[in-house]
Amino acid sequence: MLSLCCIMALLALSCPETSGNTAGVKVKLTQKGLEYGRQIGVTTLLDQFKTIKVPDFSGSEEVSPIGKVSYSLTGSEIKVINVGLPQSEVALVPGTGVSLTISNAYINLHEKHANIFCANSKSPAYSYIKDEGENGSFDLAVSELSISTTVTIQSDDTGRPVVSSANCAASVGQTSITFHGGASWLYNLFSSYIDDALRSVLQRKVKCYTVQSLVLAKVDQYAEIDYSMVESPVISTSSIDLSLKGEFYNIGEHKEPPFAPTPFSLPPDESNMLYMGISAFTANSAGFVYNNAGALSLRITDDMIPSSSPFRLNTKTFGTFIPQIAKQYPDLMMELLVKAATAPTVMFTPNNITLQANATVTAYAIQPNTTLTPLFILNVDASVSCQIYVTGVKVAGNLTLNAVNMTLGTSYVGPFEVKSLDSIFQMVLKAAVIPEVNALLQQGFPLPAIGEMNLVNTQLVIMKDYLLIGTDVQFTA
Ligand SMILES: *[C@@H]1O[C@H](CO)[C@@H](O)[C@H](O)[C@H]1NC(C)=O
Numbered sequence: 304m305l306s307l308c309c310i311m312a313l314l315a316l317s318c319p320e321t322s323g324n325t326a327g328v329k330v331k332l333t334q335k336g337l338e339y340g341r342q343i344g345v346t347t348l349l350d351q352f353k354t355i356k357v358p359d360f361s362g363s364e365e366v367s368p369i370g371k372v373s374y375s376l377t378g379s380e381i382k383v384i385n386v387g388l389p390q391s392e393v394a395l396v397p398g399t400g401v402s403l404t405i406s407n408a409y410i411n412l413h414e415k416h417a418n419i420f421c422a423n424s425k426s427p428a429y430s431y432i433k434d435e436g437e438n439g440s441f442d443l444a445v446s447e448l449s450i451s452t453t454v455t456i457q458s459d460d461t462g463r464p465v466v467s468s469a470n471c472a473a474s475v476g477q478t479s480i481t482f483h484g485g486a487s488w489l490y491n492l493f494s495s496y497i498d499d500a501l502r503s504v505l506q507r508k509v510k511c512y513t514v515q516s517l518v519l520a521k522v523d524q525y526a527e528i529d530y531s532m533v534e535s536p537v538i539s540t541s542s543i544d545l546s547l548k549g550e551f552y553n554i555g556e557h558k559e560p561p562f563a564p565t566p567f568s569l570p571p572d573e574s575n576m577l578y579m580g581i582s583a584f585t586a587n588s589a590g591f592v593y594n595n596a597g598a599l600s601l602r603i604t605d606d607m608i609p610s611s612s613p614f615r616l617n618t619k620t621f622g623t624f625i626p627q628i629a630k631q632y633p634d635l636m637m638e639l640l641v642k643a644a645t646a647p648t649v650m651f652t653p654n655n656i657t658l659q660a661n662a663t664v665t666a667y668a669i670q671p672n673t674t675l676t677p678l679f680i681l682n683v684d685a686s687v688s689c690q691i692y693v694t695g696v697k698v699a700g701n702l703t704l705n706a707v708n709m710t711l712g713t714s715y716v717g718p719f720e721v722k723s724l725d726s727i728f729q730m731v732l733k734a735a736v737i738p739e740v741n742a743l744l745q746q747g748f749p750l751p752a753i754g755e756m757n758l759v760n761t762q763l764v765i766m767k768d769y770l771l772i773g774t775d776v777q778f779t780a
């Protein structure tokens with residue numbers, strides 16, 4: 304049951320606090336996903352049934368002609384010989400959730416050292432009535448076992464998401480107990496105790512679960528992603544469709560960006576278990592958050608420039624383009640501070656993700672006493688292409704530079720031709736800035752998920768205004 308809950312809770316839900324919001328992320332669980340949920344639900348249950356134990360019990364009974372007999376069963380070593388769940392079915396219940404039914408299940412058990420003993424309390428010597436050759440052994444067969452449960456998605460009083468299995472019921476059709484050994488006529492007295500104990504053990508194995516799913520997925524020290532639901536799940540006869548907020552926020556500070564999601568809907572594909580649509584809004588909310596956190600800035604020093612490069616980050620190199628620099632600050636190393644001017648903007652067009660970034664680059668000369676003396680500030684508008692891929696349960700990216708426009712912001716060294724710096728800045732961006740950003744993007748951003756799961760057979764397509772991920776899921780624990 305837990306696993307079915309997991310499949311649904313991986314959709315990481317919360318419930319609507321405000322309705323009418325447009326989703327940043329959409330998730331669809333297909334029939335194929337449910338079928339996988341059924342398989343792991345059945346496997347989990349089979350594993351649980353394989354560890355059934357009949358608890359110790361004791362009591363006393365009037366037995367003619369012996370008199371009052373007290374008995375106990377201890378140190379039970381019951382073994383499951385055979386168990387089967389031959390018929391199981393999972394179905395979408397429109398508007399509610401998922402129903403799972405298992406019927407005609409059976410379990411055969413064998414107990415070889417029951418240590419059943421009986422004592423006649425009238426005899427001061429507690430004469431044990433026990434077969435001398437063997438300890439009480441018996442075989443148990445349970446058949447026509449049926450189990451049913453409904454997994455629902457609801458919100459609790461505070462609007463938090465709850466995925467729970469309800470109406471969990473096990474009904475045991477028949478049990479039969481066969482004792483072996485000389486005194487089995489006597490042990491048969493206890494068959495109703497064993498029968499009762501077994502029925503209640505089976506009932507307890509079929510537990511109802513409740514899973515509170517994750518709403519906020521932490522990304523790093525700056526950001527978390529809100530995967531709460533913005534409207535009630537749509538449960539049809541073929542899929543469960545969820546609309547999630549899919550918005551990055553600064554940790555502990557939920558400030559809304561000056562833009563909203565563009566509505567989109569997932570295509571009707573059903574060949575994967577799970578589909579996720581991640582909007583450009585989600586990506587742009589990330590840019591907004593990292594920019595707010597002041598995280599979009601980078602210091603470039605000479606050691607970050609490949610040693611093979613003919614350009615060094617010093618006043619000699621820059622002096623060849625801007626002679627005043629070599630004259631005023633001879634033989635000094637330089638440092639560049641690249642800083643976003645505005646949050647970057649991401650655009651999703653079919654098969655293409657482009658990122659527009661506006662930044663300032665401040666060039667400093669490093670004085671012998673390590674003081675940084677500003678030389679000039681450039682405004683840089685860069686267009687960057689982004690390849691996106693799924694790694695683990697994360698989506699990661701890799702940037703390549705398309706084009707750069709530079710204009711002079713401020714000069715502290717007099718006028719100069721910005722165009723002359725084009726090739727050196729292209730090199731700095733490609734060799735130092737982009738690799739640094741890629742190192743971060745390659746760590747990835749968490750997709751809505753819970754538990755230990757892997758994504759397999761994953762496909763990723765860039766659609767207009769959103770990224771479509773179709774995937775199968777494998778639970779690893
Ligand atoms: C019966 O159980 C007792 C106590 O566990 C053990 O000492 C004894 O060897 C067992 N007898 C047989 C025949 O298995």
Ligand SMILES: *[C@@H]1O[C@H](CO)[C@@H](O)[C@H](O)[C@H]1NC(C)=O
Nearest residue numbers: 650652654655656657688705
């Ligand atoms: C992607 O889109 C951008 C802007 O829409 C365009 O400049 C670029 O050439 C496109 N790239 C590809 C590979 O189609």
Ligand SMILES: *[C@@H]1O[C@H](CO)[C@@H](O)[C@H](O)[C@H]1NC(C)=O
Nearest residue numbers: 645646647648659660661684
């Ligand atoms: C970047 O700058 C260009 C021109 O300077 C401007 O048209 C564009 O809107 C800016 N983009 C962002 C994301 O601020």
Ligand SMILES: *[C@@H]1O[C@H](CO)[C@@H](O)[C@H](O)[C@H]1NC(C)=O
Nearest residue numbers: 669670671672673674675676
């Ligand atoms: C460092 O050196 C520069 C240039 O010689 C000078 O202007 C500045 O005051 C010095 N700073 C400190 C903290 O000594």
Ligand SMILES: *[C@@H]1O[C@H](CO)[C@@H](O)[C@H](O)[C@H]1NC(C)=O
Nearest residue numbers: 684685686687705706707708
């Ligand atoms: C650079 O400027 C030109 C002309 O103003 C413009 O067409 C182009 O889109 C700009 N490119 C970037 C990357 O901002």
Ligand SMILES: *[C@@H]1O[C@H](CO)[C@@H](O)[C@H](O)[C@H]1NC(C)=O
Nearest residue numbers: 690692700701702703741745
């Ligand atoms: C990122 O893109 C660059 C150039 O396009 C390529 O050389 C590199 O292998 C890519 N890295 C990853 C992790 O995809």
